[in-house]
Amino acid sequence: MPFSNEVFVVALSGGADSCALTLALKELQERQKLHLRFVLAHFNHSLRGSASDKDEEFVRNLAVKLGFEIFVKRGNLFSMKANLEENARNARYEFLTEIAENLNAYGVLTAHTINDQAETFLMNLLRGSGIRGLSAMKPIRTLKKNSQREIFLIRPLLRWAKRHDTESFCRKQSIEFRLDSMNEQMNFTRVKIRKKLLPLLEEVNPKIIDVLARTARNLANEAEVLSELLKNFASSDLRIRDLKPISSALRQAVLRAWLERELGNLKGLHSVHIEAIENLIISRKSGRIVELPKGISIEKKAGKLYLYKN
Numbered sequence: 001m002p003f004s005n006e007v008f009v010v011a012l013s014g015g016a017d018s019c020a021l022t023l024a025l026k027e028l029q030e031r032q033k034l035h036l037r038f039v040l041a042h043f044n045h046s047l048r049g050s051a052s053d054k055d056e057e058f059v060r061n062l063a064v065k066l067g068f069e070i071f072v073k074r075g076n077l078f079s080m081k082a083n084l085e086e087n088a089r090n091a092r093y094e095f096l097t098e099i100a101e102n103l104n105a106y107g108v109l110t111a112h113t114i115n116d117q118a119e120t121f122l123m124n125l126l127r128g129s130g131i132r133g134l135s136a137m138k139p140i141r142t143l144k145k146n147s148q149r150e151i152f153l154i155r156p157l158l159r160w161a162k163r164h165d166t167e168s169f170c171r172k173q174s175i176e177f178r179l180d181s182m183n184e185q186m187n188f189t190r191v192k193i194r195k196k197l198l199p200l201l202e203e204v205n206p207k208i209i210d211v212l213a214r215t216a217r218n219l220a221n222e223a224e225v226l227s228e229l230l231k232n233f234a235s236s237d238l239r240i241r242d243l244k245p246i247s248s249a250l251r252q253a254v255l256r257a258w259l260e261r262e263l264g265n266l267k268g269l270h271s272v273h274i275e276a277i278e279n280l281i282i283s284r285k286s287g288r289i290v291e292l293p294k295g296i297s298i299e300k301k302a303g304k305l306y307l308y309k310n
Contacts, residue, residue, distance in 0.1 A: 011041055019062070056072055062175070119190055
């Protein structure tokens with residue numbers, strides 16, 4: 001990453017992780033290690049009433065104290081409770097991307113830690129994700145490409161910092177970070193994993209968080225190699241005669257690569273969907289169309305597979 005003459009947007013929720021990242025960036029600026037413009041961004045989801053407003057007040061005050069610019073946006077997700085976690089995340093990233101575009105920023109910094117990586121790995125494992133999903137989060141990935149430049153999503157803490165590290169750093173800096181009460185609500189999958197599943201796994205292996213994060217990293221490397229090998233195989237349309245003779249494992253890998261190429265990502269698609277497309281290829285009785293989530297359909301026609309977005 002560049003050390004000077006660039007703009008970065010820093011996602012600041014008010015929790016220990018994002019506060020620690022913000023404090024560290026300020027310290028690196030003061031030590032003349034970084035000659036960059038950092039702009040803080042806070043999305044107020046308005047999900048916890050006055051507590052959400054106090055979070056906003058806290059981050060505004062922290063920005064003034066540290067001498068950083070800050071952008072704040074308020075949203076209302078009560079009408080979308082069916083998928084609250086996903087909707088909240090999408091709204092936050094849309095906001096961060098918008099600011100980055102407006103500022104012609106190099107990237108967006110988020111404060112995900114090793115704990116987040118381990119939790120994400122388990123969430124994807126429980127969904128039945130393949131190697132892509134299990135490789136979890138990358139330290140750096142493209143957030144958006146536009147006519148001006150490529151904007152990166154960067155997670156500086158992902159491979160070395162844990163939650164207790166960020167909390168300790170904030171306390172040493174005399175910053176009383178905010179606590180989100182929604183992180184205690186067991187109706188959210190991530191909270192169940194954090195509060196129930198991980199403590200059980202730690203009884204078996206006290207270093208389970210490190211093990212899961214390392215496994216995710218190893219799978220990410222393997223997924224990258226596989227992606228390179230499959231790049232030429234997964235053309236814009238797939239021929240049935242090429243897919244039938246190969247092994248099921250390779251066939252499913254090709255299908256994942258093809259879907260990712262056509263859709264941009266595999267979000268919302270799981271192993272059961274890949275298997276349904278595979279059945280379309282190898283079985284005469286499976287019909288000629290498979291319906292996937294979000295209005296996506298796969299059709300077998302004239303010896304090929306075609307993808308349609310409704």
